[in-house]
Amino acid sequence: MRAWLVAIATGSMGPYGPLGGPFRSASPHTPRPPPPVQPLPARLLARRAAGNVGSRGGSLMQVLTISPRGYCYGVVDALTMARRVAADPGVPRPIHVLGMIVHNRHVVEDLRRQGIVTLDGGSREALLEQIACGTVIFTAHGIAPEVKAKARARGLTCFDATCPDVTRTHDVIRDRVAHGAEIIYVGKRGHPEPEGAVGQAPGHVHLVETTEDLEGLDLPGPVAVVTQTTLSQWDTQALIDACRARYPGAEVFNEICLATQQRQQAVAQQAGAADLVLVVGDARSNNSNRLVQVAQEIAGRPAHRIDSVEDIRPEWLRGVRTVAVTAGSSTPTQLTNQVVDYLRALPDGGPAEGAAPPPPAAAVRLPGAR
Secondary structure (H helix, E strand, O other): OOHHHOOOOOOEOOOOOOOOOOEEEOOOOOEOOOOOOOOOOHHHHHHHHHOOOOOEOOOEOEEEEOOOOOOOHHHHHHHHHHHHHHHOOOOOOOEEEEOOOOOOHHHHHHHHHOOEEEEOOOOHHHHHOOOOOOEEEEOOOOOOHHHHHHHHHOOOEEEEOOOHHHHHHHHHHHHHHHOOOEEEEEOOOOOHHHHHHHOOOOOOEEEEOOHHHHHOOOOOOOEEEEEOOOOOHHHHHHHHHHHHHHOOOOEEEOOOOHHHHHHHHHHHHHHHHOOEEEEEOOOOOHHHHHHHHHHHHOOOOOEEEEOOHHHOOHHHHOOOOEEEEEEOOOOOHHHHHHHHHHHHOOEOOOOOOOOOOOOOOOOOOOOOOO
8 A cells, every 4th residue: 555545634524603704714623533444344355355246136236335435524514605695585696606616517506596606717806707796605615815805895795615624725825925935836727726825825826737847947945835635645746756856945735635535545445346436526526536546546446437327338337246436525425326326226247238328317406405
């Protein structure tokens, strides 16, 4: 097992707090030890070694549900806030979200049914120009202070659903810049989280996605390295090592969130007992895409990301006896459960030629939604 899989930082979880203040934020969390990631049960390993793990009653496909999976606390906080805002008649209308509140189109569609309009495409600052009045919700990915200030200057009612882990990253950036450091931010270009992070200290935060990006920098004075929260340790280690080689005195702040690390570790530990891994998640969900990568490159198993049960291709399942299923941290549970139910009803070895296609995706309803 690679060393990064064992290095799990302390996480946090807590109750949802009341909304309040000029900017309503995701609630603070009371630290507590993270739940342990359970290794694959010995009985399943033994059955696989014996060659009969693929059959339930000798005929049905074996489905391994990897745990933990699905919603993290940052996503739950953001969706809870959105639901409360939509249900409050005192909140000025219309209600807009700057970007997808979390990266899942099914969630966005459910918010639309509740009266929340999602603006997408372009920077957060550009999207804000489309809002003349009412209420704006900032997404879980974080927001630049300049965009917040412009929203307030427009007289908009603002709710900030930034994930607490992202807020901590912003705090680190501002603190190190205040002490004279330049920031190398290891992140995914085009993702909204780096946009908010770079906006914490414009001109002092340098987005690096590749070693070529790093080689193009010539930074004076002290340097601090900060990471996007939804990457993987495996993904970032080479870049972090390159940063240390180029700037030997650099401070490194590994800000990959606990939920991301736990889900990746679970895939690395548990997916090896499966013939195939399916990750339920949106195409724009960075953490979902990283789970596919971990399954392929760390667990050594074929893996596919699917938006919903509709995306499952019969040819993937030909000759397959055991399928492992996990989900990104912004994937609704209904979608994952439907995938599991569909697979459990299939015969050992996959669907027969001419079998009915997977059913349509389930309609997503957020907790408490009418």
